[in-house]
Amino acid sequence: MRCCRAIRKYGTYTGPADKLEARTEGKLARLLETDAIVRLIEYAREQGSKSANMYYMSITKLVHRTQFAMKNGSPGSKQFRDKLDTIQLSFLTTAEYAVARAVEEGLDRELPYKEIYRHVKGKVKSYVNSVGQVPLLPYQEAA
Numbered sequence: 001m002r003c004c005r006a007i008r009k010y011g012t013y014t015g016p017a018d019k020l021e022a023r024t025e026g027k028l029a030r031l032l033e034t035d036a037i038v039r040l041i042e043y044a045r046e047q048g049s050k051s052a053n054m055y056y057m058s059i060t061k062l063v064h065r066t067q068f069a070m071k072n073g074s075p076g077s078k079q080f081r082d083k084l085d086t087i088q089l090s091f092l093t094t095a096e097y098a099v100a101r102a103v104e105e106g107l108d109r110e111l112p113y114k115e116i117y118r119h120v121k122g123k124v125k126s127y128v129n130s131v132g133q134v135p136l137l138p139y140q141e142a143a
Helices: 002-010 016-046 054-067 086-108 113-131
Strands: none
Touching: 016 054, 016 086, 016 113, 054 086, 054 113, 086 113
């Protein structure tokens, strides 16, 4: 049944092997994203930011809220990614690569840290506008 719904919706069925590969790729993207955020935090502190540590949370929420059509606004669960299907994981992975690249671009251009955040926000919104928001199923949202 799930197979048939996936084929009708996406034109293909992505089974467990594909999901494992997408999940592994997603972990790499998240690692690149968090490494870039660490650099942004250090850079923001050098420029006098008092709450630079908030960038982990704010950028993660930005990506999730922008990428996914969420009723509750935030997944609120560390197991959120495990609930996503292969296609949702690939969209999230691409958004996280976009964040990492946008942070690196801002740092390379030595933009002020607040401007780098605005640059990241613009890149994420631009990406989501080009591919569209991905809906979540009720069991994928936080309770």
